[in-house]
Amino acid sequence: MRREINRRRTFAIISHPDAGKTTLTEKLLYMGGAIREAGEIKARKADRHARSDWMSMEQERGISVTSSVMQFRYKELEMNLLDTPGHRDFSEDTYRVLTAADSVIMVLDNAKGVEQQTRKLMEVCRMRDMPVITFINKMDRHGLPPLDLLQNIEESLDLETVPLSWPIGQGDRFRGTYNLHRDELHLFSHADMEGNHERLPIESIDDSRLDDVLGDQAEDLRFDVELMREAGNDLDKQAYLDGRQTPVFFGSALSNFGVGDMLDSFVELAPTPRPRPTTTRTVQPEEANFSGVVFKIQANMDPKHRDRMAFVRVCSGRFKRGMKVVHQRTGDETRLQNATTFMAQDRAGVDTAYPGDIIGIMNHGTIKIGDTFTDGEELHFTGVPSFAPEHFRKVHLDDPFRAKHLNKGLTQLSEEGAIQVFRPLRGNAYILGAVGALQFDVTVARLDDEYNVDAHLSGVRYTCCRWVSGPADVLDDFEAKNIDNLFRDAEGNLAYLGLSQFRLDRTIDDWPELSFEKTKEHTGEENDI
Known part of the structure; x- marks a missing residue:
C-alpha cells in the first residue's frame, strides 16, 4: 500500500486564459505517452481519438468550460492530472476540482505575470495550503525581465520564489535555460518541437564551454546566476509543501522546452497523496x-x-x-x-x-x-465547498408544458456545480447564480441540447450573495423584514441576495447575531429544487 501511494501524484494546472495551460497539459501527456500528438488523447482500449474539450460549446468556442481528469504514467509514477478551465468565465467546478488535488502547477505568461484569474484560483489553493510549482511560459517571445516576474509573484501572491532554472535571453535572443539545481545548460532550438533539446552538463557557472556556446550572453548568465545564489532564496522543501514557497521554471510549452526539466523536479518535490x-x-x-x-x-x-x-x-x-x-x-x-x-x-x-x-x-x-x-466506517469528508455566486439571472420557460423537464435539468446542473439555483421565499421564479457569467450560456445551451427545454434568461438587480445562519428566533425576525431578498438554494439553505455590496454590508452590520458566509460546505442533504 505504501509503495503504491508513493507512486501517486495528483495535481492540477491553473492559469489565466491564454497563458499556455492547454499546451503545457498536452506536452505533459505526450511525455507520459498518453497522446501521440498535440490536441489528441489516445483511447485506452480502442484506436480512436478524443479532445479533452469534449462539449460542443467548448469545441465551437475553442475554450475549456468543464474540468477533465487525465491519468498517465511518467517514470513509473502514476500521474493524476486534473485539468481546470482557463476561460475567464469559469464555474465553481474549477474551484472545486482543486480540492481533489494535492499540489498545483501554475502557468504564467512571461509578458503578463500574475493575472486576475490566477489570483482567484490561488485563493482556493491558499485555503488548503497547497504546494505550487510555477512555470513561466513563452520565453521564446519578448516579455518582462525575469527578476520583475519573480517580484510580481512574491508581491501579488505572497509566495516566496526560488528559481530552479534561469533563462538565457528571451524572444529572438532566447538561447535556453541554466538549471541552477543541477548545473546543467539546456539549449533551445525553434526547430525542435519534440522536446529533444540539447543538454550540456558543466562543472560550474565558470565553465569555459559557456563562452563557446553562448558568446556574449555567457557573462550576463554568470551575473544573473551569482545574483540568484547570493541574494535569492534557497529551496526549502517543507516551505514548498506548506504552500509558502514556489520553485520557478522558465520555458516554452509550445516548443516543449523546459517542460521536462520542470516535470522531473515536480515528481521529485510534489507530495504523495495527503491526509x-x-x-x-x-x-x-x-x-x-x-x-x-x-x-x-x-x-x-x-x-x-x-x-x-x-x-x-x-x-x-x-x-x-x-x-x-x-x-x-x-x-x-x-x-x-x-x-x-x-x-x-x-x-x-x-x-x-x-x-x-x-x-x-x-x-x-x-x-x-x-x-x-x-467500506464500513461512518465518515463525512469536509473541504468540498460551494462559493457565493457573483452573477445572477432569472429563468423564463418558453414552453410552460416543459416545467418538469426544466426542474430536472436545473437540478442536475446544480448538482454538478455548473450553476446554483435559488427559489425566493415569496414567489416561484428561478434565479440562477454563477461564479462566471459564461455559465449562463452553458446552462441555456445544455437545457436545450440535453433536456429539450427552450428557456431564456433576463437580468436581475442582485449583485452579491451570502448564506445566512443563526438562532431560530433571530432568523424568523430576519426573514420577516428581508423577505424580498431571501431565497433557498437547491439544498434548502437560506441565502441573502443583495442589490449592492453597500446594502449587504449594512445588513450584516444590522444583524450581528447572524452569520453571513461566502462559502458553504456541501451538507449531503436532499437536493430538491
Missing part, C-alpha cells in the same frame, strides 16, 4: 479501509446514454472492482462493479485504485457533490 479531514477525524491515505469523496458530477458525458458520472477521489485504502461500499449520506450499501478511470471523456474499467486516484461511478441521481463512500 484528508472529515467531520470526526483526519483520514490517513495508508489506512487499510477504503474511503473516497465525490468532488465532481458530470451529466451527459455520453449524450447517447444520458449518463451521469460521479468523480470520486480515493482517500484511503484500496478500491477493488465489485467491492461493497456504504454511501454515507443515504446509508445504502452498493456494489461498485463498473468503476472507470479517465482520459478526458474516454473511459476504461478499473480493477484496482489507490489513494490519489480518481475513479468514476455511474450516478442515477442519488449521488451528490461532497458525498462520502467507505
